[in-house]
Amino acid sequence: xxxxDGYLGPATCGFFYAVMLPxxxxxxxxxxxxxxxxxxxxxxxxAAFSFVIMMLNVPIPAGTTGHAVGxxxxxxxxxxxxxxxxxTVALVIQALLxxxxxxxxxxxNCFNMAFVMPFSGYYIYKAISYKSAIDSKRRVxxxxxxxxxxxxxxxxxxxxTFGLQPLLxxxxxxxxxYCPYGLKVAVPVMLAEHLFVFGWVEAIVTALxxxxxxxxxxxxxxxxx
Amino acid sequence: xxxTTKLWIGVGILGIVSPLGLFLPxxxxxxxxxxxxxxxxxxxxxxxxxxxxxxxxxxxxxxLPDYAFVGWEEQSLAGLSLAYIFSAIVGIMLCVGVAFMLxxxxxxxx
Numbered sequence: 001x002x003x004x005d006g007y008l009g010p011a012t013c014g015f016f017y018a019v020m021l022p023x024x025x026x027x028x029x030x031x032x033x034x035x036x037x038x039x040x041x042x043x044x045x046x047a048a049f050s051f052v053i054m055m056l057n058v059p060i061p062a063g064t065t066g067h068a069v070g071x072x073x074x075x076x077x078x079x080x081x082x083x084x085x086x087x088t089v090a091l092v093i094q095a096l097l098x099x100x101x102x103x104x105x106x107x108x109n110c111f112n113m114a115f116v117m118p119f120s121g122y123y124i125y126k127a128i129s130y131k132s133a134i135d136s137k138r139r140v141x142x143x144x145x146x147x148x149x150x151x152x153x154x155x156x157x158x159x160x161t162f163g164l165q166p167l168l169x170x171x172x173x174x175x176x177x178y179c180p181y182g183l184k185v186a187v188p189v190m191l192a193e194h195l196f197v198f199g200w201v202e203a204i205v206t207a208l209x210x211x212x213x214x215x216x217x218x219x220x221x222x223x224x225x
Numbered sequence: 226x227x228x229t230t231k232l233w234i235g236v237g238i239l240g241i242v243s244p245l246g247l248f249l250p251x252x253x254x255x256x257x258x259x260x261x262x263x264x265x266x267x268x269x270x271x272x273x274x275x276x277x278x279x280x281x282x283x284x285x286x287x288x289l290p291d292y293a294f295v296g297w298e299e300q301s302l303a304g305l306s307l308a309y310i311f312s313a314i315v316g317i318m319l320c321v322g323v324a325f326m327l328x329x330x331x332x333x334x335x
Contacts, residue, residue: 043327051317052243190259
């Protein structure tokens with residue numbers, strides 16, 4: 001889901017940087033009000049966890065690869081704004097140091113994976129786990145469903161961003177300038193691979209960690225109850 | 226053991242087993258992630274390299290491209306795995322460093 005350099009035209013890259021700048025600003029202000037000094041290690045664990053879970057590529061046999069992002073888990077534990085900061089840290093380091101995701105696409109990649117994903121996942125989790133006991137099975141299921149759906153929402157958006165490019169930028173004779181695949185290919189492909197494979201990885205990882213924390217550190221799940 | 230200690234150990238274990246992210250795709254003959262092909266792969270897929278893509282694809286030279294060392298494209302899977310674990314360690318340490326820095330600037334002073 002890391003859009004590389006060259007797949008998005010300048011207008012799209014600029015648009016997403018322009019959208020993310022105020023989001024990062026609001027996230028900083030919100031985190032300043034809500035994050036206690038005691039939670040700073042969790043913020044660091046969240047960023048590191050997201051970074052390394054994205055390295056664990058899962059194959060579709062004879063097809064493509066993909067991975068979980070961990071954004072929903074971090075959002076459940078620290079809230080969506082802190083998760084936005086943590087995932088942004090991971091994505092920027094991936095782009096700058098490892099060339100995973102383009103530097104021109106940092107705005108777009110952060111919008112999908114560090115903003116839309118933690119926020120959608122967080123509120124899906126909140127809705128499904130509403131008023132459930134900290135140790136209830138419903139919380140584990142809520143975490144799994146939230147991880148699954150949020151990764152797919154982010155994947156669909158990524159597909160949409162890819163798919164817009166041939167419409168926005170092409171030569172007079174119809175050759176693409178950036179991503180060559182349009183909406184009719186990019187959106188269904190991105191969605192299908194995440195619906196059938198990668199979404200389940202996100203769901204299982206998110207649900208299992210929540211289940212583990214219910215037993216070992218339930219106080220971490222009490223946030224915002 | 227404190228829960229944060231346990232979670233740190235969990236992150237460390239993920240770093241050590243990270244080469245699974247190389248072995249599994251290799252074993253099941255899976256290629257690149259969709260939409261993350263290099264310029265040559267795009268040429269194979271659609272018959273040409275889009276001009277903008279060609280121009281921007283090499284815009285940034287990452288120091289550890291694709292979680293490996295520069296010029297290691299032809300390395301064996303075992304070699305690449307070592308580079309992958311090294312990359313995981315470097316990446317985790319940087320994430321932790323930056324997050325701690327941001328966290329201590331942003332968190333409430335008690």
